[in-house]
Amino acid sequence: MNSRLQQLQKALTSVIEDMSPAELQRHPEGKWSAREILEHLYLTYTNTTKGLEKCLAAAKPMGRKPSVKDRVASVLVTKFGYLPEGRESPERAKPRGTPIEQVVAELTKEIQRMDDAIAACEKRHGKRAKLLDHPVLGPLNGNEWRGFHCSHGRHHIKQIQRLRQN
Numbered sequence: 001m002n003s004r005l006q007q008l009q010k011a012l013t014s015v016i017e018d019m020s021p022a023e024l025q026r027h028p029e030g031k032w033s034a035r036e037i038l039e040h041l042y043l044t045y046t047n048t049t050k051g052l053e054k055c056l057a058a059a060k061p062m063g064r065k066p067s068v069k070d071r072v073a074s075v076l077v078t079k080f081g082y083l084p085e086g087r088e089s090p091e092r093a094k095p096r097g098t099p100i101e102q103v104v105a106e107l108t109k110e111i112q113r114m115d116d117a118i119a120a121c122e123k124r125h126g127k128r129a130k131l132l133d134h135p136v137l138g139p140l141n142g143n144e145w146r147g148f149h150c151s152h153g154r155h156h157i158k159q160i161q162r163l164r165q166n
């Protein structure tokens with residue numbers, strides 16, 4: 001497994017390891033709880049994996065040609081870890097009430113499945129191929145997908161840490 005995604009797995013496990021069910025549900029008005037954040041992350045991993053599996057089934061990369069805006073946005077997020085606050089999640093990644101036990105049990109497995117799918121796409125199409133379009137960042141190659149998920153995960157880990165302090 002990619003070392004950055006392995007670190008993400010450990011950080012996610014660590015940030016929630018002592019949280020009670022009540023703590024996982026607690027949240028300020030209008031904000032997500034830790035449970036909802038974890039489900040959101042879980043959905044982003046499963047959705048990325050599904051897209052990559054379609055890329056493999058199509059036998060060709062599915063990413064469009066990146067624009068200058070795409071390139072700037074992807075570098076800021078995947079290389080520098082900058083993820084602006086306040087952006088609304090795409091509908092397909094919004095929490096739906098999946099049982100927390102399922103999310104916690106499958107979260108790290110989904111990161112592994114996603115990394116396996118990225119590696120399979122890289123093997124078939126090359127490491128530089130734009131495998132799939134991200135809804136905000138545009139087309140990303142495998143390493144950029146890993147970078148996005150690491151930046152995105154760290155962003156949400158910080159939110160969970162803040163929830164734990166309140």
